Amino acid sequence: MAKGILRAKAKAKGGNTVVKIMAKHAMETGNRKDKSGEKIPAKYIQTLSVVHKGKMIMESNMGSATSKNPYMAFTFVGGAKGDELQMTWTENTGSTATETAKIK
């Protein structure tokens, strides 16, 4: 179940929409070692994209310097209360997850 892995707050104001998104993800860089000294394999979100009414409004590529539970905020022109945003992440492992949120 994808629920609870991507969380968004989007608010329409003055013709623009402010979008804030957080993904629940450990973002293992591959640089860390576990207690036995073995490297923990890299597992992180590479790309997080946001689509509004079929149009890509933001795409973020992330590297190892992105914090755990990656967060981003941006503003796009347009968007109205009730509109749906579709957010999709893709991991370096190839797995993806999608979640939607409504603009308030």
Next chain:
Amino acid sequence: MKKTISLVAALMMVSGGVAAHPFNDAFNEQRAMYGKGHSFTWNGQTYLTDHPEEVAAAAEANATNATALLAAAKDQYAQVLAVDFGWTLTKGLLKSAGKALEAGKFQDSMNLSAQAQYHSRMGLVQYEQSQAEWIMAVPQ
């Protein structure tokens, strides 16, 4: 030259604190400046900056002494844990002391036991002292 050894287990913990004990101040100052094994004069007498555990660890390094010292240190640690005032590094010191003893490194083991015992004794002093003094830190 004969040395007179006078063991004074002076746990000076009268409320009013260390400030009331000029000898303790002098001892601490000398210990801090010169470490152990240093002699200094106070009120006309000559003293050493050693802790009792360090004197014990200066005994002949052999299995018997090292075993006894480790047992004493463990006992002291149990006492300080009983009043909930243990220090974090003590357990590791005891473990290392045990390993050194097994490896036949008696002097190392004795030094580590001495350090562990010192920690536990200080924890107990801290406990005793706190009973009287904690209230002094409360803002009025």
Next chain:
Amino acid sequence: MMNRRSVLKAVFTGGLVTGMGVLMPRIAMAAWSKAAFGAESQEIAMGALYEANPQASADVTLKAPDIAENGAVVPISVKSSLSGVTSIAIFVANNPQPLASQFTIPEGTLANVSCRIRMGKTSDVTAVVTTASGSFSASKEVKVTIGGCGG
């Protein structure tokens, strides 16, 4: 403290949408570049993304703390008054892999993004804004300290 209950409730009324990959328009997307994100120096990472070294510009504003509270989560904001911004990237020079994030800014999205980055130690943080006429940057040193209260 603001009350977020109502927000929480409202946000997740939508369910799982499948087959998004098919629906997504593949336009103006900068593919995740291994050469850039895997680079172990900022120079190499920038070299993989930009034709020329970005020029420092007063039209790029980077907001970052002087001293990070915790290097694991450092809030960063970048905005620019330049027109026609197509991407914004953030670099942490002293990180093992300096490129932290790269945002593609399609038309209609403002050149104003915030994110949280991870910093291993004190470092210059550089924001690079790309437009049709080149790449422009702003830098700031962010100090990362090792705390006394590890807890």
Next chain:
Amino acid sequence: MKIIKVLLAGVSLAFLASTSQAATSGKTLATVDPEADRLALQSHFQRRFPQVALSDYVNGIYALDAPSREQWQDIEDFPPYEFDIEEGEILFNKTFANGKSYADCFTNGGIGVRQNFPRWDDSQGKIVTLELAINQCREANGEKALGWEKGKIAQISAYMAYTSRDNVFDLKIPNNGAKAAYLDGKQTFYTRRGQLNMSCANCHVAGAYIKIRADLPGPALGHVTHFPVFRSKWGNLGTLQRRYGGCQKNVRGVPQKTQGDKLRNLEFFQTYMSNGLVANGPGARK
């Protein structure tokens, strides 16, 4: 020459009370006055930081330090604990095998009750923290107790705290049993521990907003209102008692038992000190 080896113990502990302002009464059950203690602590901080509003102390160090506050606000703008609140709500509403749920164990169905904890329980003759109440509820309904420090218990506690935001702490000391617990907690708070020989008060009363290496300790006033917290350092959510253990290890002391008498009493004392302030947990911390 005659050398006398005097072996001296108990001398290395420095004595640093600020004698001019220190209390001398309030040490026994007969003289302890919790309300006077609370007001004294408030006035201590208000003298030191006259520009800071009393109600702002619920924000901890961020009430005092503007640069950290700015970063914290950026984080609180979309705090990492939101996933935990959501998870906590699901856990809270899940029924036990016997058909009952947490709501059956608490007044008002467990909603908006954070500010009443920890509380003196007469029948048990001890202080009950919110986490203890959660586990007692589980055990009373035939469920296994949860671990005390993180994970599910912290999430449930976070959800319950979240439903109690802006409710004012008003802990009661109804009898001598509660008073004794308060006094015990007070003693723990002001007692030096560990190899570094520091008390809670060293860092969080006298040492609040004073750099300890690279850290700025938060003030004791309002110290506990925002728990449980998501600490960036931990990378997850943890309870107050988890933090206590961390603090005690920081001063190189063997930590006291999680949810044991000592630490529950300490929590009671500390929360009592924050009476009059609002519950604002869960919180995000560095």
